[in-house]
Amino acid sequence: MLKKAPCLFGSAIILGLLLAAAGVLLLIGIPIDRIVNRQVIDQDFLGYTRDENGTEVPNAMTKSWLKPLYAMQLNIWMFNVTNVDGILKRHEKPNLHEIGPFVFDEVQEKVYHRFADNDTRVFYKNQKLYHFNKNASCPTCHLDMKVTIPNIVFQKLIDAADVTIFGVRIKFAIESVLKMVSEAPYITVKVSDALFDGYEDPIIDIVCKNKILQFLCETNSLQRRVGFFYGQNGTTDGIYEVDAGVPSPSKIGHLYTWNNMTEMPEGTWDTKYARMINGTDGQLFSPMLKREDRLTIFVPQICRSIQMEYTKDVAVNGVPSWRYAPPLDLYDPALPQNRAFCNKNGMPRYFDNTTVQIENCLPAGLIDLSRCQAGNPRVYLSNPHFYNSPMELWHSVTGLSVPTASNDLTVVDIEPTAGVPTQAKRIMQINVGMVKGSLSVTENTTNVVVPVLWMNETAYFDQGTRDQLINIFNAKHYSFIGGVISLSLGLIAWLAVFVVIIVYSRQSDEEEYGRLVLEDEDEEPAQDENAVLA
Known part of the structure; x- marks a missing residue:
């Protein structure tokens, strides 16, 4: 188990790094902003689109512009x-x-x-x-x-x-x-x-x-x-x-x-x-x-x-x-x-x-x-x-x-x-x-x-416009929440690694100390025997 520790620690550190990076990106909105902005830009124009029958009709924005609700x-x-x-x-x-x-x-x-x-x-x-x-x-x-x-x-x-x-x-x-x-x-x-x-x-x-x-x-x-x-x-x-x-x-x-x-x-x-x-x-x-x-x-x-x-x-x-x-x-x-x-x-x-x-x-x-x-x-x-x-x-x-x-x-x-x-x-x-x-x-x-x-x-x-705008807000809001969670998990992973390393180091030190003490105890009778024989 101890032999596998370095691999586990490395994996945890990499995972924490990836989670933290993803959290930062989500918090500053880079991935979701690009997606939302692209969708907004693709729909933000006055013009026509085609329905399921292939007929040219005003797009959603043009409809609401022609007759605002x-x-x-x-x-x-x-x-x-x-x-x-x-x-x-x-x-x-x-x-x-x-x-x-x-x-x-x-x-x-x-x-x-x-x-x-x-x-x-x-x-x-x-x-x-x-x-x-x-x-x-x-x-x-x-x-x-x-x-x-x-x-x-x-x-x-x-x-x-x-x-x-x-x-x-x-x-x-x-x-x-x-x-x-x-x-x-x-x-x-x-x-x-x-x-x-x-x-x-x-x-x-x-x-x-x-x-x-x-x-x-x-x-x-x-x-x-x-x-x-x-x-x-x-x-x-x-x-x-x-x-x-x-x-x-x-x-x-x-x-x-x-x-x-x-x-x-x-x-x-x-x-x-x-x-x-x-x-x-x-x-x-x-x-x-x-x-x-x-x-x-x-x-x-x-x-x-x-x-x-x-x-x-x-x-x-x-x-x-x-x-x-x-x-x-x-x-x-x-x-x-x-x-x-x-x-x-x-x-x-x-x-x-x-x-x-x-x-x-x-x-x-x-x-x-x-x-x-x-x-x-x-x-x-x-x-x-x-x-x-x-x-x-x-x-x-x-x-x-x-x-x-x-x-x-x-x-x-x-x-x-x-x-x-x-x-x-x-x-x-x-x-x-x-x-x-x-x-x-x-x-x-x-x-x-x-x-x-x-x-x-x-x-x-109107309610329809509100719903569309709420979707934009929710996408960015949930992106923020996901960023907080991802960054937190990344930091927790790093913290866990550090805690395990510290605990493992202490255990190693105690084992080393115990080994040295045992060795000292094993050597002392031999020295006494030699002294008697002397």
């Missing part, structure tokens, strides 16, 4: 202005009463798609449908409820009052028109009309019939029907041309053109850089994400691309994900790269303090949509409750809740291996810039940015 909702809170008389007569700040949520169930579907360039690119239109969900809305919320909001049409008259025609300012004609209507700077409308249905301002008909003012209608400065989401229910937001992920999965979703344009029209922003159409369409993301990389997304509704950066690890219904949010510097006009989104032709001053509002720019956190919308209305986008904007904006009105990151920040959670969104929240606030102007009705007011509504459009992944 995500649970989607649009929640809207309206801001009702409660003190119009105080604003117009007593220099009061606008007081806002938040009402909501008005909940709309959302369904998206690609109503058109066409592959091009050997199926490496795809053109598509994305349709959105919104259905009011009374049961999910607040108990008192209904679409016929009336709210008082800033009047966008009136702001166009404010601007026109300083226009001169044939040497005569048209302010007098506008003042005459305003005497014929009961509402002007603020208007009371139904919620449904303020959102998707649109409303007809009574001022418009009077203005269009006035010989002096009718040019405003002829030049489309005044929109016949006004609604903050008017024309966006049951319609598409343009034609996208994106990369299909073939032959490069890392380029999937990359946006090449929108409405056949590679950049926005020249009048949209002041520089070519700002007008670039780049990034992705916001629906598809490349697999194998890296934390240090920012995501660039083109948003047609605001006529520009935005960036999202990694903020932290999260778990969405058990699926480990990375959370992305807009960086703090995204809408800061103090940075040179953001000056292109200001307006070199001038911007109304809402604050005299240049640390709050830079010349020709809006305060930080606000996006000017005026050049992005028909009729150039003075509409600005921001985070709800002016989160991440100067506190002067929040203090310029009353009634706003205190902003918080958990409630007022757009985020998207993505499973990084597959690049699949597990949850997305598009959160924003729509505001109207109210300018005092030179009309008599606004002589007691000041320039102010007034919130109209804020919204939270949320999408959660």
